[in-house]
Amino acid sequence: MFRGITATTIDAKARITVPTKHRDEIKAVCGGQIVLTVDVDGCLLIYPLPEWERFEADLRALPNVGKQVRRWHRIYLGHARPCEIDGQSRILLPQELRDFAKLKKNVCLVGQGNKFELWDETRWHENCEDWINQEVNTAAEESALAQLKI
Numbered sequence: 001m002f003r004g005i006t007a008t009t010i011d012a013k014a015r016i017t018v019p020t021k022h023r024d025e026i027k028a029v030c031g032g033q034i035v036l037t038v039d040v041d042g043c044l045l046i047y048p049l050p051e052w053e054r055f056e057a058d059l060r061a062l063p064n065v066g067k068q069v070r071r072w073h074r075i076y077l078g079h080a081r082p083c084e085i086d087g088q089s090r091i092l093l094p095q096e097l098r099d100f101a102k103l104k105k106n107v108c109l110v111g112q113g114n115k116f117e118l119w120d121e122t123r124w125h126e127n128c129e130d131w132i133n134q135e136v137n138t139a140a141e142e143s144a145l146a147q148l149k150i
């Protein structure tokens with residue numbers, strides 16, 4: 001189970017280092033075999049290979065007649081890149097994926113249970129502020145509606 005947020009940097013060779021707290025678990029779960037892909041929210045997703053295989057099987061099982069499913073195939077499967085964590089616990093980030101997520105030097109690796117999200121640090125903080133504001137506004141609206149007994 002991957003949890004927490006770790007600020008890290010992309011080195012001169014376009015690699016990030018897996019945080020120490022996750023290394024043993026990743027090694028146990030997938031032996032360092034991972035898949036990188038893009039996400040519609042503008043970040044990268046990093047899946048341990050077994051988790052990716054489950055996700056891919058679920059996605060491929062959806063009827064491919066709807067536009068949304070075909071879009072998901074193009075986005076998630078079309079951008080997927082198998083990768084291996086090297087002996088120094090680093091992940092090489094392909095240029096086209098870095099460009100998609102607008103990753104610069106400073107990034108945030110965000111545990112999402114079965115996978116990680118990788119965000120440009122500035123974009124992560126901006127999105128967090130927006131998400132929190134949206135939740136506060138939604139809670140306030142729901143409270144007002146409850147008081148009106150609608």
